[in-house]
Amino acid sequence: MVLVLKKRSKLMRILYDMRTLRRRLELLEARIERSLENAKSRGIEVSIAKSYSNALKQIRYVVYALGVLEVKLENIVALNTVTQDLVVTRDVLKELSERIGSIPEISAILDEIGDDISEVMSETINIDQQAAASRREATKRILEEAEKYAEVKQQEASGSVA
Numbered sequence: 001m002v003l004v005l006k007k008r009s010k011l012m013r014i015l016y017d018m019r020t021l022r023r024r025l026e027l028l029e030a031r032i033e034r035s036l037e038n039a040k041s042r043g044i045e046v047s048i049a050k051s052y053s054n055a056l057k058q059i060r061y062v063v064y065a066l067g068v069l070e071v072k073l074e075n076i077v078a079l080n081t082v083t084q085d086l087v088v089t090r091d092v093l094k095e096l097s098e099r100i101g102s103i104p105e106i107s108a109i110l111d112e113i114g115d116d117i118s119e120v121m122s123e124t125i126n127i128d129q130q131a132a133a134s135r136r137e138a139t140k141r142i143l144e145e146a147e148k149y150a151e152v153k154q155q156e157a158s159g160s161v162a
C-alpha cells in the first residue's frame with residue numbers, strides 16, 4: 001500500500017512539474033509574441049523576426065505536447081493504474097527534449113521529467129515489447145499533432161501581424 005502511495009505522489013509531482021513548465025512556456029510565448037509585434041512595428045531585420053518566429057513555433061510545439069501528456073498522466077493518477085501510456089509519455093518527453101535542443105533550459109527540464117517517469121516505470125511496470133509498435137505510433141501521433149498545432153498558430157500569427 002505504501003509503495004502505491006509513493007508512486008502516486010511521485011506521479012502527482014511529475015504532473016505538477018509538467019503543468020508548471022507548460023504555464024511558464026505559455027508566459028514566455030506571450031512575451032515573445034509581444035516582442036515580435038513591437039519589433040515588426042519598428043521594422044526589424046527579417047532574420048531577427050525569423051528567429052522570434054522559430055522560437056515561438058518550438059515553444060508552441062512543446063506547450064501542446066505537454067498538454068496532451070498532462071491528460072495522460074491525469075488519467076493514470078485518477079485510475080490509480082500505471083499503464084503503457086507512461087512509456088508513451090516518457091518517449092514523447094525524450095523526443096521533445098531532442099527537438100527543442102536549441103533551448104537548453106527547456107530541454108534539461110524535459111529530460112529531468114522524463115528521468116522521473118523512467119524511475120517510476122522501473123519500479124512499477126514491465127514493458128511489453130510486443131506493444132512497442134503501438135507505443136511508437138502513439139508517440140508519433142502526439143508529436144505530429146503538436147507540429148500541426150504549432151504550424152496553425154504560426155500561420156495565424158503571421159496573418160494577424162503581416
